[in-house]
Each structure stands twice: as C-alpha cells, then as structure tokens.
Amino acid sequence: MTRAMVAPVAGVVLLTACSLGVQTAAQAQEWTRFRGPNGQGISSATTVPAQWTEADFNWKVTLPGLGHSSPVVRGDRVFVTSGDQQANVFYVVAYSVTNGEELWRREYPVTAYRLNRDNGYAAGTPCVDDRCVYVALPTAQETLVMALGHDGRDVWTKRLPGVSSFHGPAVSVVVVNGLVVFSLEQEGSTGADATPSQWIALDANTGDVRWTCERRSGQVSYSTPCVYAPPDGPAQLLFSSNAHGLTGVEIETGKVLWEADSVLPQRVVSSPVIASELLVGTCGQGGAGVRLVAVRPGSGEVVWEARGLQAPYVPTPLAVGDLLFTCHDHGEISCLVAATGELLWTERPAGTFYASPVCVDDKLFCMTRDGEIVVTRASRTYELLAVNPLGEASSATPAVAGGGMYLRTLSHLISIGEGR
Numbered sequence: 001m002t003r004a005m006v007a008p009v010a011g012v013v014l015l016t017a018c019s020l021g022v023q024t025a026a027q028a029q030e031w032t033r034f035r036g037p038n039g040q041g042i043s044s045a046t047t048v049p050a051q052w053t054e055a056d057f058n059w060k061v062t063l064p065g066l067g068h069s070s071p072v073v074r075g076d077r078v079f080v081t082s083g084d085q086q087a088n089v090f091y092v093v094a095y096s097v098t099n100g101e102e103l104w105r106r107e108y109p110v111t112a113y114r115l116n117r118d119n120g121y122a123a124g125t126p127c128v129d130d131r132c133v134y135v136a137l138p139t140a141q142e143t144l145v146m147a148l149g150h151d152g153r154d155v156w157t158k159r160l161p162g163v164s165s166f167h168g169p170a171v172s173v174v175v176v177n178g179l180v181v182f183s184l185e186q187e188g189s190t191g192a193d194a195t196p197s198q199w200i201a202l203d204a205n206t207g208d209v210r211w212t213c214e215r216r217s218g219q220v221s222y223s224t225p226c227v228y229a230p231p232d233g234p235a236q237l238l239f240s241s242n243a244h245g246l247t248g249v250e251i252e253t254g255k256v257l258w259e260a261d262s263v264l265p266q267r268v269v270s271s272p273v274i275a276s277e278l279l280v281g282t283c284g285q286g287g288a289g290v291r292l293v294a295v296r297p298g299s300g301e302v303v304w305e306a307r308g309l310q311a312p313y314v315p316t317p318l319a320v321g322d323l324l325f326t327c328h329d330h331g332e333i334s335c336l337v338a339a340t341g342e343l344l345w346t347e348r349p350a351g352t353f354y355a356s357p358v359c360v361d362d363k364l365f366c367m368t369r370d371g372e373i374v375v376t377r378a379s380r381t382y383e384l385l386a387v388n389p390l391g392e393a394s395s396a397t398p399a400v401a402g403g404g405m406y407l408r409t410l411s412h413l414i415s416i417g418e419g420r
Helices: 019-026
Strands: 005-008 059-062 072-074 077-084 089-096 102-109 132-138 142-149 154-161 174-176 179-184 197-203 209-215 226-228 236-241 245-250 256-260 273-275 278-285 288-295 302-307 318-320 323-327 333-337 343-347 358-360 363-367 372-377 384-389 399-401 404-408 412-417
Touching (some): 226 273, 318 358
Antiparallel strands (some): 089 102, 142 154, 197 209, 245 256, 273 278, 288 302
C-alpha cells in the first residue's frame, strides 16, 4: 500500500451523498453519453457478471477502423465511432443491442492532421437522446458537429473552427436541456487573428448556436462537462480545464457563475466528478497525473488535494457514496474518503489505465490499456474479484444499459451480461 500524498487545505464538515448522484444511479437504464448518466459512471444493473470468458459474450463484432471513443446506448441501439487513418475516413455506426447486427453506417472523409500516437480520429464519445445521436468530428481545419436520426439520416450539421492542439483534438458532446454542449479549446492560440477557445451550446433541434462562452487558451482540455445541481439553486454546467480550473456555468446562457481558475495547473484530460458535496478535477503531464483537487462549489475553495499515485491524468475518478476511486495511468487503483482525501488503499492488480472506471452493482469495472477488465469491490477494503482479458488493447470506458455491458476495444465491440 502506498501512503497518500494528501494536503488538507480547509476545514471539512461531514458530507452526505449528493442527491444528483443518487438519482443518476437509480435511473441508469440508458447510457447516453461518456460515462453514462451525467458522466458519473454509475449503473444500477445487477446482471453484469464479475468474471467471464469469451464463451459468455452475447456477441462480438468487428468495427470499421480503430478508435478510443466509448459506446453509447439508447433503446435497442448501441452507437459507436471509429476511424481509418490510412484511408482518412471517420465512421459512425449503429448496432442492435440484441445480436450485434450492424443497422447502419455513415462515412465521412477526413483531412489528415497531426496526432499523438495515442490519439485517433475516433477519440471523442458521441451522445444520444430520444431523437438523434450527436457526434463531433474535430480536425485541425474545421470541426463538424452532426445530428443523425436513430436511423442514420442527416438532421443537421454545424461547421465550426478547427482545433489547434499539440496532441490532436478529441471532443465529446453532451445534451442538456435541449442543448448540445461541448468544449472547443485552442492551444497556444494568441493574437488578434487567433481563433478563441470556447465552450459552446448548440440547439439540439436545429444546430444553431445558442451561446458561446469565450475562454483563455492554455493547454487544450479533453474533458466532458456534466451537470451539478446545488441544493439551493438551479442546476449548472460543470467544466474543467487547464486555463480555468473548475467552473460552474449557467445552462441556458453560458454565463460563468463561479470559477476556481488556478486549481488545475497542467493539462486536463479527465472529466469533472461530483463527490459528496465537493467537485473533483485532475490534471497531469508526461503520462502521469500531477494533481487531484476537491473544491467546494460556488466558492471554489480547495478542501483537499492529492498527488502521486492517487492523482490520475487520463482516467476520470469515480465517486461511490462517500468514497472516491481513482485508476492511475501507471496501473494503481486507489480508494479515498471523498470528503477528506484520506487514503484507504492503493493496489496494482494488472496493467495501466487510460479508460475511466464505472461502478455496476457495487463493483468497479476498470479497463486496462492491454484490454483487461479489472473488477474489484467498490468498498473501503480492497477485494479483487476478477481480471478478464478481452484479447485486444483498449482505451474506451465501458457502457452499461438494460442490464448489459458494452465493451469497446480498438477494433471490436462486445456485449456481456443480460442485455435487452
């Protein structure tokens, strides 16, 4: 076990579970965005096994091209993106959740651009509502945001500026209150003619811009926003970024409500998390996390912080009740007390992580970069339940809907559990 590098910064009171987190756990019948309901990674399903072999798969299909994006699920369909960097093609594909049958496929040409070797054309995760699946295709030249019907037909396409970034872009979109919301940040973009960094909301029905929130340019953030519902006010969007730290934004207008703008001093890849009554973000550089920080919403006051093996870079932390779990890029899984940052345990059961953990029936499911699903108990004491190899590398977070789990490796999509 590794000792926590935790620095308490302010007095902490006893915290209760956030009501929003409880609601999303109970309503996790669909998985419509990155990390499911409100991006918090919690499912109430009870029919996903902890241990399995390939003989237990419901189905396994080969995807066109490769990708790191996570699948999303609504009703009888699972949607996923993929890309072919040799042919310069981006794919959006819909499959039947019942048998893996390909229902439709859309192809889009891509003008090649600079990418980190761990990035790709299909890095951002789409989202889906009862009408459409929404997909972002960012390149250095332009960014396309598209709404496709569940049958694959075009509904609308919005053309926006491209993304200037050292490692290449990745944009995941979410739908909130009829708005398609996402971050379109620029790296090293300065001067009068530079394209500004922006957080953007499009009308989900038409694709028209409803608001933009202009931001400073720092290191490009790859995080996906979520919704925070304070006990004494309207719900707000929660963003995390290097340039602005953790930020609360008015949903309907994009107005900044509060900001803890210096708490994430390095690149932000993970997404914000609601942990008890605190908001959690992480940042890192050079393949490892630098800082995990918990702030009080509204004031932006830092309550506690952690460094070292408890601070992931790419994987998003996971809050379960009064506990916070992290999967570190180097392979460690840690359990902390969400209210104080106290370390309860750190273990390394398998390989390294890029994917974010999810919680299903009080069990953590964590995908390693080698394509193994590590399953542990989501508890104050460490209990390893299984390590399930999938046979191919992966950086994608599992999706859980209708009692089934959908696992994306580089070139395959797999269904396990008692799905629809």
